[in-house]
Amino acid sequence: QARAAAHAHRALSAWPLRPAAQLPGKKSPDLGEYDPLTQADSDESEDDLVLNLQKNGGIKNGKSTLEEVQDPDSEVEVEVTKQRLSESVPDGYPAEATGSLEQKAASSLMPYLRTAVFLLTMVISMILVLVCAFLIPCPPRDLHNTWNRNLGQEAGGALFPLELSDVNGDGLPDILLSFTALKNASVLGVSRPSVTVMALSGMNGSTLWSSHIPEETRSVQCKGLTLTAPSEPVCLVTGTSKFLSLLHASSGKTIWTLSPAHLPSGTLAAPAVMLPDLDGDKVGDLVVLAIGETQPDLCFILVSGKTGNPLGGPVKYSINGEGKLIGPQAHITSRGAIYILFGFGNVQAVALRDLFAQARNRDSFPPVLQREEPEWEKRRSVNLSELIDIYSGGVEFLQMVTASDTNCSNLLITTKHSLTLLRGEDLEPRWNLELQDIHSQPAPGYFSADQTLDFMVQAQSNDNVKKMLVVDGKSGLPVWSYDLPCHIQESDALSVMTLERKSVFLFWADEMQPALQNLEPGPRNKRPGLHHLYLLHPTFPTILLDLTNVTDTVTASAIGINDLQKDAFYITMTTSPTSENQPGLLLVSKLGLRWAMLTQSRMVPLMETTPKVSRGEVRRFLSRLKFIDFPHKF
Numbered sequence: 001q002a003r004a005a006a007h008a009h010r011a012l013s014a015w016p017l018r019p020a021a022q023l024p025g026k027k028s029p030d031l032g033e034y035d036p037l038t039q040a041d042s043d044e045s046e047d048d049l050v051l052n053l054q055k056n057g058g059i060k061n062g063k064s065t066l067e068e069v070q071d072p073d074s075e076v077e078v079e080v081t082k083q084r085l086s087e088s089v090p091d092g093y094p095a096e097a098t099g100s101l102e103q104k105a106a107s108s109l110m111p112y113l114r115t116a117v118f119l120l121t122m123v124i125s126m127i128l129v130l131v132c133a134f135l136i137p138c139p140p141r142d143l144h145n146t147w148n149r150n151l152g153q154e155a156g157g158a159l160f161p162l163e164l165s166d167v168n169g170d171g172l173p174d175i176l177l178s179f180t181a182l183k184n185a186s187v188l189g190v191s192r193p194s195v196t197v198m199a200l201s202g203m204n205g206s207t208l209w210s211s212h213i214p215e216e217t218r219s220v221q222c223k224g225l226t227l228t229a230p231s232e233p234v235c236l237v238t239g240t241s242k243f244l245s246l247l248h249a250s251s252g253k254t255i256w257t258l259s260p261a262h263l264p265s266g267t268l269a270a271p272a273v274m275l276p277d278l279d280g281d282k283v284g285d286l287v288v289l290a291i292g293e294t295q296p297d298l299c300f301i302l303v304s305g306k307t308g309n310p311l312g313g314p315v316k317y318s319i320n321g322e323g324k325l326i327g328p329q330a331h332i333t334s335r336g337a338i339y340i341l342f343g344f345g346n347v348q349a350v351a352l353r354d355l356f357a358q359a360r361n362r363d364s365f366p367p368v369l370q371r372e373e374p375e376w377e378k379r380r381s382v383n384l385s386e387l388i389d390i391y392s393g394g395v396e397f398l399q400m401v402t403a404s405d406t407n408c409s410n411l412l413i414t415t416k417h418s419l420t421l422l423r424g425e426d427l428e429p430r431w432n433l434e435l436q437d438i439h440s441q442p443a444p445g446y447f448s449a450d451q452t453l454d455f456m457v458q459a460q461s462n463d464n465v466k467k468m469l470v471v472d473g474k475s476g477l478p479v480w481s482y483d484l485p486c487h488i489q490e491s492d493a494l495s496v497m498t499l500e501r502k503s504v505f506l507f508w509a510d511e512m513q514p515a516l517q518n519l520e521p522g523p524r525n526k527r528p529g530l531h532h533l534y535l536l537h538p539t540f541p542t543i544l545l546d547l548t549n550v551t552d553t554v555t556a557s558a559i560g561i562n563d564l565q566k567d568a569f570y571i572t573m574t575t576s577p578t579s580e581n582q583p584g585l586l587l588v589s590k591l592g593l594r595w596a597m598l599t600q601s602r603m604v605p606l607m608e609t610t611p612k613v614s615r616g617e618v619r620r621f622l623s624r625l626k627f628i629d630f631p632h633k634f
Helices: 002-014 044-055 072-088 095-135 352-360 593-599 615-623
Strands: 146-153 163-165 174-184 191-200 207-213 217-221 234-239 244-248 254-257 273-275 285-291 297-303 315-318 325-332 338-344 346-351 387-392 395-401 410-415 418-422 429-434 443-445 454-462 465-471 478-485 494-498 503-510 531-536 543-550 553-562 567-575 585-592 602-605
Touching: 146 174, 163 217, 163 553, 174 217, 174 553, 174 585, 191 217, 273 325, 285 325, 297 352, 315 352, 325 346, 325 395, 338 352, 346 352, 346 395, 387 410, 387 418, 443 494, 443 503, 454 503, 465 503, 478 503, 494 553, 543 567, 543 585, 543 593, 567 593, 585 593, 593 615
Parallel strands: none
Antiparallel strands: 146 585, 163 174, 174 191, 191 207, 217 234, 234 244, 244 254, 273 285, 285 297, 297 315, 325 338, 338 346, 346 387, 395 410, 410 418, 418 429, 443 454, 454 465, 465 478, 494 503, 503 531, 531 543, 543 602, 553 567, 567 585
């Protein structure tokens, strides 16, 4: 039996073994992946060998004969195996238990870690939401679609275009205006004029600030001013005589005032003109035009935008011309040369570098004045006069118009009977349109789809009828026209840009004769002396929208943009009819355009179209309109 057992043991040792499928926690240190305890052997020869061992008495009482009698070689192998097993297993733990405990510990911690990370993320998110909701102020929404503000009795002072600029930082343009009102004198018991500059909130019409000035106001300018180092919002007020002052836009407090001693024999003829920095203090400067007692005598004065002091002496000229004062306006050519345009019934130009040289009495120039424009310089007179003739003959309006094909603005010149567009680079005419009795400044806007500015023009057709035209900016030909009844005084048309890069045009006229169709059907009473605000959109050229109406005299108007809501609002200044002994009331009104178009506008068909435009189609289109601010020059 011992010999048979030894023979069987040798046979087992020489038998080729296959690695068994590894189970968790059981790994043999000797044979890599092989573990004889987990080997599921299905080989028939192995089964036969086990049976033979049992038959020959290889196992007795649960013990193998291998344990009783062993070959010396097998004893050495067993000792080596035991030594290796003892080295690979930690003290007190079996080899298969070590890996199992580590995996169970790691797997049991993962759900807790995931839960902790999730809860921490939720807590941080809730804190951020609360901070945004309660601590960070949200921009105010313009919920006032319309309001009216009565400013009291006006005394017939000088009126100027309204200025819209955000002075209180709420993101909505506010209204800056000046008016002459009657104020009761406490001692004499009589009324005397009082000139007030006032800022009204564009949100609700409340007074933000007001300031009294010593003379009537010619203009209030707030947009595009860089007259303070920190770029804080400021407003420049120009009077009708000798008053020029810079104010804080947020409070109305004075920053500086030009001393009247610098205008000993003249008065301010026009609003001041913004210039680049000329004296090296990193703040933009100004030029003002003053006229003497006789019209041909005039002078230019350069003024520091930082201190309000003159930059040198006055530069005097004697010009010939009759008619309306034009300018002054600053024009920058494609080469960067700066010219000041002005005139009386005509348009002339003087180089800013020439004004600077005479005012400072020196030939050295700052970097901004180093450039010249050859196409302009060759137009000087034969005697090399400093004045350049640009246009002569009954000029009523001069406008700078942004050109789509160059970085130099074109010049739009309006006379009583014509409209002329000059190229800003060389002053050559691009087109000329003959009209009759143009009585207001053209309104630039995008009517055609060529991305070139077009112009809405108002011309008097005959008594109590005015012709409205839209002139194509590229060809100079009318692309839309209509005759409207009008008894209202001269009032400029306005335009506002939409997100589709088309403009809507707004203008005043009397009630149209065709029956009005309401977007919300309802009766409407017809009253005499009613002036209506109409809107024209290029998508529907055969339809006008009647937005609102007034019985008072419209003296000024302006359009503001609400960037947050992509909406626009229309500001109107009106005066009530005056009697012989009683002055009228001054009223400022606001009208939200989108609200007016969708709730109270009425369709005015100008002609029959096929297919007919329905109210529903127009309403759906108007509900999608979004207005944006486009700073085109004019």
